[in-house]
Amino acid sequence: VQMVESxxxxxxxxxxxxxxxxxxxxxxxxxxxxWVRQAPGKGLEWVSYVTGDSRGxxxxxxxxxxxxxxxxxxxxxxxxxxxxxxxxxxxxYLCTRDxxxxxxxxxxxGTPVTVSS
Amino acid sequence: xxxxxxxxxxxxxxxxxxxxxxTGTNSDVGGYNYVSxxxxxxxxxxxxxxxxxxxxxxxxxxxxxxxxxxxxxxxTISGLQAEDEADYYCCSYAGNSVIFGAGTRVxxx
Numbered sequence: 001v002q003m004v005e006s007x008x009x010x011x012x013x014x015x016x017x018x019x020x021x022x023x024x025x026x027x028x029x030x031x032x033x034x035w036v037r038q039a040p041g042k043g044l045e046w047v048s049y050v051t052g053d054s055r056g057x058x059x060x061x062x063x064x065x066x067x068x069x070x071x072x073x074x075x076x077x078x079x080x081x082x083x084x085x086x087x088x089x090x091x092x093y094l095c096t097r098d099x100x101x102x103x104x105x106x107x108x109x110g111t112p113v114t115v116s117s
Numbered sequence: 118x119x120x121x122x123x124x125x126x127x128x129x130x131x132x133x134x135x136x137x138x139x140t141g142t143n144s145d146v147g148g149y150n151y152v153s154x155x156x157x158x159x160x161x162x163x164x165x166x167x168x169x170x171x172x173x174x175x176x177x178x179x180x181x182x183x184x185x186x187x188x189x190x191x192x193t194i195s196g197l198q199a200e201d202e203a204d205y206y207c208c209s210y211a212g213n214s215v216i217f218g219a220g221t222r223v224x225x226x
Contacts, residue, residue: 034215036217043120043204043206043217043218043219043220044155044157044163044206044208044217044220045120045217046208046214046215046216046217049215056213058213058214060214094162096163100168100169101149101151101168101169101210102151102152102153102168102208102209102210102215103153103165103168103169103174104153104155104163104165104208105165105174106162107162107163108162109162
């Protein structure tokens with residue numbers, strides 16, 4: 001099992017970014033997938049999750065209306081479209097596999113996002 | 118969606134036991150038996166130590182155990198070892214939402 005995130009860059013406040021997470025080694029469409037972030041010097045913060053069939057997508061209040069999670073099961077890929085970015089969105093963004101109700105058994109190494117002018 | 122409340126730090130000598138509390142509400146910790154605990158060493162991926170409040174994944178040492186009473190979950194490390202020094206986060210399902218704890222730094226003296 002492996003997951004690798006990409007797409008993190010330095011972006012100006014108000015800008016947009018799309019993160020990707022490519023998975024391998026397991027039946028991707030069988031699993032709910034999450035994005036979790038960690039701001040510098042801070043703790044883990046849940047961002048969003050999407051069910052295996054994409055029928056359910058849910059967000060933390062801090063990103064609701066600005067971020068959109070999606071997935072392409074044919075490409076074994078998870079995405080996070082981030083709009084109207086703010087300085088407080090600066091963080092390492094990690095994707096993780098949910099085996100069973102917040103049982104996150106595998107994680108990617110993360111991709112860093114910096115929102116700064 | 119405030120973070121679940123955890124002590125900022127706990128410490129103990131090798132061989133001692135330490136417990137980390139994780140306090141939420143009846144909308145998260147108290148409302149579901151879906152609490153997990155993660156060990157996080159800087160620069161590495163978080164590692165699940167407990168799931169479903171009390172279950173231990175294969176490969177996790179038996180000195181790690183979980184429990185819950187009301188709106189508070191707990192992780193106990195019995196027989197502390199040097200490699201247990203890390204940050205620990207609780208995590209709870211909260212009905213189409215997920216909440217992590219603020220994190221606890223465990224120091225082995």
